[in-house]
């Protein structure tokens with residue numbers, strides 16, 4: 118606790134810190150007099166919210182919450198903004214899809230209070246390092262018509278955050294701060310500035326300017342948004358130091374200039390150094406609205422332009438349009454956006470960029486012979502082990518997967534029916550990988566329960582939705598109510614591990630924060646009572662103190678029984694599996710590491726090749742437990758048929 | 768040795784503490800006046816999947832990801848993982864390869880043989896160093912999680928840092944028993960002789 122506070126909050130202006138991009142964003146918020154931060158966790162954006170949640174009471178901010186989902190986060194933030202607060206809301210790229218409905222209206226409003234400022238922090242994840250899909254959130258900027266800034270490194274994260282608040286306060290428009298994984302999760306030297314206390318005025322007026330309920334006002338406000346506020350934003354963008362030309366005066370024989378933004382800018386510099394090529398670079402930090410005049414005057418100086426950006430050709434298509442409008446005839450290289458052709462695009466739509474990809478593209482444009490043969494290096498292939506991500510040792514989902522596998526084998530052999538699985542987004546998604554392979558369909562957060570209904574309503578198979586507690590609260594509830602009301606014969610497994618595990622154990626409305634994080638401030642909503650109120654058939658199974666005995670066997674029987682009931686009686690059943698995320702559990706309990714008695718182990722392999730706990734491995738024909746990895750869940754002890762696994766005495 | 772611009776690739780498995788390693792080294796380098804940048808990926812990959820991180824430092828700020836064929840040092844905290852990042856080694860074979868002898872096998876897949884591994888490593892570098900970091904950590908402090916700190920101690924000889932710099936940095940990261948374990952592991956790693964003669968080349 119104190120460590121985070123000391124690192125982020127303490128320190129005099131001018132001091133250098135080794136900050137994660139996201140930590141720099143927190144600091145930028147504090148230096149802008151932030152009152153409120155609302156968020157929904159999602160990699161690579163989560164650290165910002167986690168830090169604020171931890172420090173906000175001590176730094177005197179008004180309110181911070183990990184909201185139930187992104188839509189609610191942006192609504193809470195939007196009203197606080199309207200009421201005169203300095204507000205930031207954070208999420209990952211796909212979170213913006215969930216938040217988009219209220220945001221469209223919110224972006225149009227024009228708060229009266231001079232202090233009102235709203236920054237929407239959105240972190241994209243090219244290469245989907247930790248995402249189910251790859252999505253370029255910049256495409257929303259044209260829809261929402263709001264200013265947007267894109268930093269390229271942690272220092273810029275701090276500075277751009279402060280700029281974003283300034284712009285929002287001045288224009289009365291929400292401003293998007295867009296990062297990508299390699300910026301949010303880069304760590305670098307950051308020089309800090311001065312923290313400002315919030316100056317929120319207590320009188321406010323939720324009047325016409327922020328009220329878009331009426332059709333009358335909406336069009337009027339929309340006109341104002343586009344022709345007045347965005348027009349001013351354009352003026353700012355044209356004159357902003359965030360858009361700058363680097364190597365202004367250098368010349369190259371190819372008459373080539375480069376336009377880029379964000380982290381791609383740093384890769385461009387690296388590639389130019391590698392090729393010993395000199396070229397002016399227009400680095401765009403103010404990515405919406407684009408500075409048309411500045412870009413046109415830059416284009417005029419070249420015969421060839423290379424636009425470098427990750428994922429979608431957001432800049433490139435606009436640069437093309439600007440060239441056309443200004444009657445400029447020059448070659449624009451990039452993704453050849455209208456061709457949908459891999460052959461003609463020099464940079465990919467898909468995946469992350471890096472200096473090597475950019476060098477290879479520059480070689481195609483300039484025919485420079487590089488110092489080293491990149492294609493030859495890329496061409497060398499080695500035997501690489503296909504490592505899949507795995508659940509933590511002691512993860513409750515592994516136990517559920519194991520019991521589920523046993524239960525469905527039994528159901529299949531009894532009924533001969535097909536069984537389909539609808540996965541949701543969370544750590545349990547990893548059950549989709551072999552050998553367990555519980556996934557037939559998966560879309561996005563909260564979709565499993567409805568997906569199961571789509572098949573169950575039209576086919577006599579057994580359809581099982583697997584959803585985590587975090588995801589259930591986020592967006593699973595409407596789908597469940599839909600299923601109950603429409604009498605969908607499905608089995609819903611809610612894997613209640615108490616937290617939003619995948620993104621780092623943040624709380625959700627069912628989390629009891631008594632022992633952790635938010636202390637006594639929040640009491641979890643009782644999921645069981647809530648579900649009983651819906652009229653569904655509900656069973657709850659617990660794996661906690663006093664409920665350890667034959668847990669796996671009981672879980673298997675329960676799934677078997679309810680699965681049959683769904684098939685036979687066409688009921689909707691919900692099973693809540695209450696088993697805490699081991700990463701949180703060990704914060705409150707002593708880890709009781711297990712050991713294998715090599716005398717009793719006959720190397721049946723059940724624990725390391727079927728149950729697949731990563732703490733267990735085979736060596737010299739016996740199984741061993743790595744005591745540095747074991748987190749003491751005890752399930753291996755239960756399932757070992759030879760009673761060879763024992764616990765360490767306390 | 769000049770450190771105008773120095774790049775280290777660190778590869779291993781999620782959950783091995785690579786991010787702490789970056790933080791500790793990066794912090795110490797920053798304190799010594801360098802511009803440092805690290806790139807990490809959090810999330811899914813934190814659990815057993817292969818993870819590759821970069822740490823770059825020098826007189827000016829680099830990009831978070833380097834060019835292939837151009838880095839100064841590659842560290843693999845699990846042996847087979849080195850194969851995935853050899854493209855970052857310089858074609859002139861000067862890149863230092865620091866490889867933990869730790870093997871994490873996977874069910875139903877053949878682990879690369881010693882012979883294969885050594886032959887491709889020799890194709891890529893003349894500076895190959897194997898460190899039995901996990902064993903050392905286990906024997907020394909009964910905790911394999913300190914293996915990275917052993918490696919950190921080992922590579923100190925190649926970096927413009929003193930042991931005290933890393934000690935300071937460790938103190939910022941850990942406390943209590945964890946700190947003691949890591950301070951010990953650092954010393955031990957630093958003490959190791961350069962060529963541990965683990966293999967007959």
Ligand SMILES: Cc1ncc(C[n+]2csc(CCOP(=O)(O)OP(=O)(O)O)c2C)c(N)n1
Pocket residue numbers: 157158159160209211212215249542543544545562584585586587588589614616617618619620698
């Ligand atoms: C719309 C959206 N917001 C955020 C995320 C990031 N995210 C991935 S999984 C997850 C929730 C996981 O929580 P839970 O369902 O409780 O499962 P657990 O990981 O705890 O097993 C979140 C928030 C996302 N994928 N989509």
Ligand code: SF4
Pocket residue numbers: 510511512710711730731732733742746747748749750751752753754
């Ligand atoms: S070794 Fe056994 S007790 Fe330890 S984490 Fe794995 S399954 Fe649980």
Ligand code: SF4
Pocket residue numbers: 507508509511512513514544614618619698699700814
């Ligand atoms: S974070 Fe928690 S829920 Fe996720 S894999 Fe680890 S133990 Fe399981």
